């Protein structure tokens with residue numbers, strides 16, 4: 131056998147043995163609370179479509195209209211000839227929404243994190259990250275060539291000791307605004323103060339806060355009342371609460387101009403289709419105007435938390451739509467997810483290495499598209515399958 135085949139066969143066998151074999155399921159309906167999955171209807175509690183916008187008719191119409199006018203493909207990268215009017219307008223609207231001087235679109239959040247971090251730090255600099263940060267920031271840290279260290283989760287003191295001991299050039303600190311697998315918020319005011327004490331820059335990946343948190347949904351910075359000076363680099367994604375696809379970095383004029391010159395994942399990739407940008411613009415408007423979506427979501431979060439803890443499930447302290455139930459062993463989490471699926475509910479089991487060893491969990495996510503009755507249905511199923 132070829133050494134690659136041999137290696138891959140062993141890797142796959144090991145994954146199966148550890149109950150860590152990942153499988154995709156085929157969805158043949160639009161995103162929403164009820165999905166057709168492998169030909170069967172399930173009530174889904176695992177999407178990041180937090181505001182329930184992914185299939186909104188106005189977004190669909192905007193996408194159709196823009197595709198008819200502007201076509202499907204963007205044709206090239208932004209710096210060649212792929213930067214359309216729709217991208218341009220969307221960037222303006224993102225800057226306005228986030229209260230930043232400018233915003234820059236990236237094709238995905240993964241690429242935004244990669245592009246921003248590797249442009250800002252390199253050899254001689256430091257990048258400090260919360261140990262529970264998303265994989266895209268961790269990968270960017272490793273790729274940057276800067277000294278890369280991880281501090282204890284949500285612990286400004288742990289960050290302080292890293293920063294105080296560094297004698298090189300620039301120090302960038304990067305955290306998730308809302309942690310994707312725990313649902314908790316980073317203590318941004320304390321972190322911003324620590325970073326400021328050491329003359330560094332704070333970057334917040336607000337993939338799960340943007341659209342959900344803050345009075346107007348502008349995200350975790352708005353929630354804590356922090357501006358561009360406190361958080362010079364803000365990243366947000368458009369494929370979650372905004373219901374579309376893509377991501378952005380928002381910050382100063384100087385930051386954005388520098389990213390255009392330096393970010394390899396911005397420069398060397400095809401721009402998102404202009405029709406996606408057109409649909410996103412509508413999503414962005416709905417996220418701001420439909421405040422009832424955030425209000426309904428908050429009610430569902432409180433309702434779910436009360437019901438699940440009354441059943442004796444171990445929840446985390448999350449105030450966000452991400453409501454993980456910690457199970458522990460990988461096999462138990464998978465078995466529970468399967469038992470829920472048999473009862474008509476789709477909740478994914480998240481296992482290491484995505485979460486720390488021994489903390490496999492059901493990652494329940496709520497969306498504004500859910501009804502109280504659907505959440506009650508999930509709670510009844512959770513009661514039924516209780517170990």
Ligand code: PMP
Nearest residue numbers: 238239240264310335337367369
């Ligand atoms: N950051 C965080 C915290 C995320 O959860 C995700 C997506 N799961 C990303 C970045 C990447 O965003 P995208 O899916 O747009 O690549």
